[in-house]
Amino acid sequence: MQDLARGPHISHLDNTPTRIELRWSAVVIGMVVGLLLGVLFMPxxxxxQILYLALHGICAQTHNLVVGGFQFPLCARDSGMYLSYLVxxxxxxxxxxxxxxxLPPLRISLTILxxxxxxxxxGVNSTLAEFDFPHAYTPRDDLRLVTGMGAGIGLALVVLLVINTALRRDVQDQLHSxxxxxxLGMxxxxxxxxxxxxxxxxxxxxxxxxxxxxxxxLLNLALVMMLIPSLFLGLGGRVTRTTQLAHPAFIGLVLGLTFLIALARYRIWMEVTGVLPPPLVP
Structure with missing residues (x-):
């Protein structure tokens, strides 16, 4: 990696978590484990159904992938986007x-764009087809999946850049993501x-x-929503260890979950009142 840059000098004391950071880290880990167990074992x-309803407000959920008889909670495009985001x-x-x-060098950035x-x-072609307007080609879920994956790359890189430049003291300004x-090929x-x-x-x-x-x-929402709390907590440009972000990460998780619940409830209300068609609950 020829463009790896040397960041600012950080002493070993800067990398030693405080007790309160460790406590907040334990809270975040416990919250994540609790969420996972709740999702897997809710009676x-x-x-x-749990995943479908939890993400009910994120997308239309009308072109969901069905694999091995299991319906994904997101449409094909968003499934591809968020899986690629993690990758x-x-x-x-x-x-x-x-x-x-x-960001990546110009040519790579333009390719991602x-x-x-x-x-x-x-997406525009699919929307035109949905409304029976003239469109270039017949929409397909495999195209939705693959094109969503392409967009997920850019989404991840932008979120990473924003978090690093806003919060990290040891951000490496000359290092490309x-x-x-x-x-990119990987x-x-x-x-x-x-x-x-x-x-x-x-x-x-x-x-x-x-x-x-x-x-x-949820990760994307938590990362975005912890940014403002991090700044209010005085962490702007000061973070040198991950545990410093445990407190704002907890706030981001709570806000992210609240946002998901609010979106889902609003969409269910619109479906019950007839504004939107009934859901395709698995």
């Missing part, structure tokens, strides 16, 4: 670019493997991917 409803963050961190303060535009074009075509390859797994039509594949897509939605 009286299926996992499909992108994973590759960035695995390649040692988690503290990056720059093009992928986002392609998703937009496919993706530095080479090879790294993301695309993993996304292709996910697509191949989806088309095996196996239940054992569907459940973890559906859970991951739902987790990615």
């Amino acid at each position: 009286g409803v299926t996992l499909e 992108t963050l994973g590759v960035v961190v695995a390649r040692g670019r988690g503290l990056a303060g720059r 093009l992928l986002f535009v392609i998703m937009g074009v496919d 993706l530095g080479t075509w090879r790294e 993301i695309i390859l993993i996304n292709a493997i996910i697509v191949a797994l989806i088309y095996t039509n196996l239940l054992i594949v569907a459940v973890p991917l559906a859970l991951l897509s739902a987790a990615a939605v």
Whole structure:
């Protein structure tokens, strides 16, 4: 990785978590574990129904993937976007670019922007078809999935850049979040493997991917919604260790969950009153 940059000097004391940070970290971990156990073992409803209702306000849920008889909670496009979001963050961190303060080089950035535009074009075409307007081609769920994955790459990189530049003291200003075509290719390859797994039509594949897509939605909301609390807590440009973000992460999780519940309740109200068609509950 030829453009890895040296960040500001951080003493080992800056990397030592305080007691309160460890407590908040335990709270966040406990909250995440509790949510997962609640989703997996809630009595009286299926996992499909829990995930479907939890994300009911995120998208229309009219073109959901069904794999091995299991319906994903998001439409094909959003499923692809959020799975790719996780893949992108994973590759960035695995390649040692988690503290990056720059977008990818221009050509790579333009390619990622093009992928986002392609998703937009496919979305417009799908909308035109929904309303029986003239459209360029017949919409397909595989195209929705793949174009969504392309957009997920850009979404992840932008969120990472905003968090790093706003909060991290040790942000590496000269480090690209993706530095080479090879790294972009790694993301695309993993996304292709996910697509191949989806088309095996196996239940054992569907459940973890559906859970991951739902987790990615909550992660994205929590990251975005913890930004303002972090600044109010005086963490702007001061973070040198992950545990410092435990308190705002808890706030972000609570706000993210509240947002999901509010959106779902509002959409259910619109469906009950006839403003929207009835839901396709699995």
